Amino acid sequence: MTPAPRVRARRRRRRSALVVAPLLVVAAGVSAFVALENLAPPTVRSFVLSVGASVLGEPSDAPTSPGPGTPAPSPTSEAPTSTVTPTDTPADEPTVDAPDPTPSGRGYDVDSPDSITVVVNKLRPLSPLEHRPDDLVPVSGAAVTMRAEAADALAELRADAQEDGNPMAVHSAMRSYQEQRTTFEGWVAQMGREQAERSSARAGFSEHQTGLAVDVVATGDTCGVMSCFGETDASAWLVANAHRYGFVVRFDGAHEEWTGYKAEPWHLRYVGVEVATAVHEAGGPSLEEYFGLEPAPDYAD
Ligand SMILES: [Zn+2]
Structure with missing residues (x-):
């Protein structure tokens, strides 16, 4: 149902x-x-989330250790301490390196025969007259000698000049008192005393006797002798660069009333980079002018 x-x-x-x-x-x-x-x-x-993050290897806000070489910050190295004191020397006081303000020599030794800044001319003979340097060394690639410092500088100059396409050979460098006397008398015999006095020095009055002077010729040019050296690229290179090695082109032809000599673009005189550079930057005055010495157009007698 x-x-x-x-x-x-x-x-x-x-x-x-x-x-x-x-x-x-x-x-x-x-x-x-x-x-x-x-x-x-x-x-x-937050605590739970932080722990979870650390476990997962995610970055945290905890400070990291400094990298190698990073000095650890310390409270003493950060803020200047009270040991800072006012300087003892006011900025406007002359420093110990300032040149001697006396007019003669600018603080350089222009008198001692062994000084690299000695100035020798017709009024400033070497003293003693027969002085001979005691640190002469052979000049690289030439049968002549110079003082060691000048010989090193010359080697560097010639290497760089050659690299720039202006190779030079050394014609003459150190000449002793006796050698200078022979040289000078040879010129007198050849051109007469008056002309010889303008291009060669008497014994005891020559830069060559200091071991700091050198005569060069261009070997990469059609001119290979001194008489046409002034027209070579090597001569122009010396005018622009010799100071960088401590040399000046001593007789440029524009300062004969100071030096007593007509142009000798081949004759380099070592005075050190400091003086050579200062002379170059001053526009190339004679050493007599630069050092505040009297002009030396001729001998006293
Ligand atoms: Zn010379």
């Missing part, structure tokens, strides 16, 4: 209640968990 429709309906409602009740319990539990999670204090959450 089939039950009446009203009875079937009551049975369906009873089964639905049995399914819904457990679902409500689960929903209530999830809500409670979410509520607890939201109530966790921020500090606790």
Whole structure:
């Protein structure tokens, strides 16, 4: 026998209640968990996140160790201490390196025969007249000698000149008192005393006797002798560069009233880089002018 429709309906409602009740319990539990999670204090959450990051190897805000060579900061090295004191020397006081203000020599030794800045001319003979340097050495590639410092500088000059396409040979360098006397008398015999005095020095009055002078010729040019050296590229190179090696072109032809000699573009005189550079930057005055000495156009007698 089939039950009446009203009875079937009551049975369906009873089964639905049995399914819904457990679902409500689960929903209530999830809500409670979410509520607890939201109530966790921020500090606790940060700590948990930080620990998690460190474990994962992610960068943290912790200071890193300095790299090699980086000095570790220390409290004493950062701030200036009270040991800073005013300087003892006012800026406008002359320093110990300033040139001697006396007019003669600018603080350089222009008198001693062994000084690299000695000035020898027709009024300033070597003293003693027969002076001979004691540090002469062979000049590289030539059968002559110079003082060691000048010989080294000349070797450097010639190497660089050659690299720039201006090779030079050494014609003459150190000449002793006796050799200078022979040289001078040879010129007198050849051209007469008056002309010889303008191009050669008496014994005891020559820069060649100091071991600091050298005569050069151009070997990479059509001119290989001294008489036409002034027209060579090598001569122009010397005018522009000799000071960098401590040499001056001593007799440029524009200062004969000071030096007593006509142009000798082949004659180099070693005075050291400091003086040579200062002379070059001053426009190439004679050594007499640069050092505040009197002109020496002729001998006293
Ligand atoms: Zn010379």
